[in-house]
Amino acid sequence: MKNYRSYQRIDPIYFSGEIFFPVGLLFAASIISYGLLYILGLGTAVFFNVCIAWCGYFYFYFYGKSKTKITIKFLIGVFLITLLLLFVDYGAYALVLYQKTGIFKELYFLVWLSILVGFPIVYYVHLYGAHYYAKRRLASVYFKTSLSVYHDRELLTHIDGIAFINSSKKYTSDIKIENDYCFYSDQELAVMDLSSKYYHLKKSVFSSVIHVPFDADQFEISWYSIVEDQYYKVNIPFPFHKLILEEEKYPLKESKSIRGEKSKRLFLHIYQNGGFKLYNEDIILLDYYTNPTVAIEDEIKQVKLIANQNCHHYYNNTERFFDLLKELKKSNTIEKRQELQDKLVVWNLKFSGLDQGHYIEIADAYFKNYKLEKDDAFLSALRYLPTEITFVYRGSYLFPWMTLHIDTLKLNECIDAVKTDDSEEISFLLHFKKGAEGLEFIIKADEAERHFDAWEIVIDERRKKEMDEELHEKREDQQKRALLKEAWDLVFAKKYKEAQQNCDALLALDPEYGFAYFLEARLLWYTKGFEACYSKRDYFFAKTKHEPAALAHIYNSFGCILDLELRYEESIPYFEKAIEINPKEPIYSCNLGEMYYKLKDAANALKEVKKAKKMGYESDILTEILANKGKIDLINH
Structure with a gap:
């Protein structure tokens, strides 16, 4: 090269x-x-x-x-x-x-x-x-994509190189493998917090943006499989025509000719016996279950062995490292995990005990990532087995606050234990009794079921706190709205004493709730009259000034009180103030227009009611003012 x-x-x-x-x-x-x-x-x-x-x-x-x-x-x-x-x-x-x-x-x-x-x-x-x-030249020669490379963590592997090649024009991709993937011992994993533990267990050995030559016709990869003690070097035709390219849209300040083109993220999985799979979310590009080995000198092999050993902390000790190799060679877990990567099962998932608004994001044994709405998860479908399930709450933004990490090998064993030849589907039942605590995970096939406990939960405490605060505010708001609605129903039924009790409960729940003070002002007017309510207007303005919608309502309310007292001119500043605070509420403009109408100011009356009508408001008085062109019918009034 x-x-x-x-x-x-x-x-x-x-x-x-x-x-x-x-x-x-x-x-x-x-x-x-x-x-x-x-x-x-x-x-x-x-x-x-x-x-x-x-x-x-x-x-x-x-x-x-x-x-x-x-x-x-x-x-x-x-x-x-x-x-x-x-x-x-x-x-x-x-x-x-x-x-x-x-x-x-x-x-x-x-x-x-x-x-x-x-x-x-x-x-x-x-x-x-x-x-x-x-x-511009580079954009015409190479396109951009992302590449993620994986291999089983127990399949200790030293990757020499990965390349996409245009052999006719002698261009190659820019992939530089560091081989710094660390195999952590059980002792090291045990002392890590769960987030760090699963980050290291599931991270890719390479993940980066790469640049691939257009019309690449060869794919080349070489690696030394330490557990197998075999070296593989493969150069095969690359099906470039299967890739779907699209225009790169960013950065916006650069021209199209410089931004070039891109393709969807590529995934490369390296298996035992020289097998590998290269694919994106749309199509499998290359899939080989095995490849012949290539002979290399013992000295070169030893260099790669030492380089891999030096990447580890616990196994940097030579004796421990060779004990690990012996243990891994005896184990058959690599083969089992590889089989699971291609195993499809008809399953559904039902979860309960969490607030409404949750959906789940699945990462499966095939390294696919996708999301499922709660109702969609209920439906059975042919899928790969999940390795992790992230619960996401839809609030003011998305809160991916809890992840369930699953031992897929043990999950598969449990499935095999409960299903029969007649079982058509598997159900995963997740019951959260106290939020993330007390999870009960049940695997069910037909009438048979079994508790499953080979899982661990990782909680993002920051997001959980933000979610809990938002949920608390939401529940409190729902409670306030319910109390407020009930109070107004009581007001309309002229049960003022019971309505006052609701008002007191609202203010006890939230002393800053502006619409509770609007309710209090109305109750004061209904029970003690105009003077008692009007004399406390500064108190109500002060209590609602932090909440513009409630403050506008208060001003409008006092305008209406003055209207009923036939003090039309005095009411106008209150309606004008309500409009100033909340100009999008059409009833305030209509009320102001009504005052001008009663004061025989036809021009201003028409101006205000037309403004209200333009905002979609309809009422009898608005229709009357428009019909009379702002001139009040004194005979009917």
């Missing part, structure tokens, strides 16, 4: 502030040269520039060197720096010449200025142009 080219990341071009340091030095030297030219003449200025070129280059050229012998290379460097300084100083020379003689050589000055300013511009234009061309 030495003659093949792979994707090379192109760093963005930045206009760095570091450029101002040398520019600043040149400008300072030019200022000093101007003074020397003006006072002492050309010879002194030239001598000054030669001196600073010598001293400056001497420092950089001989920095860190033990010898300071003057060389031809050094002298050439001094000469070139002097020329640069003198060229920059031409502006100072032209200025001095003009000041002393009045002569200004415009052509020379313009050429000098064009070179001085144009060279940096041309340089950066070249950089940006080359950067754009390079990115």
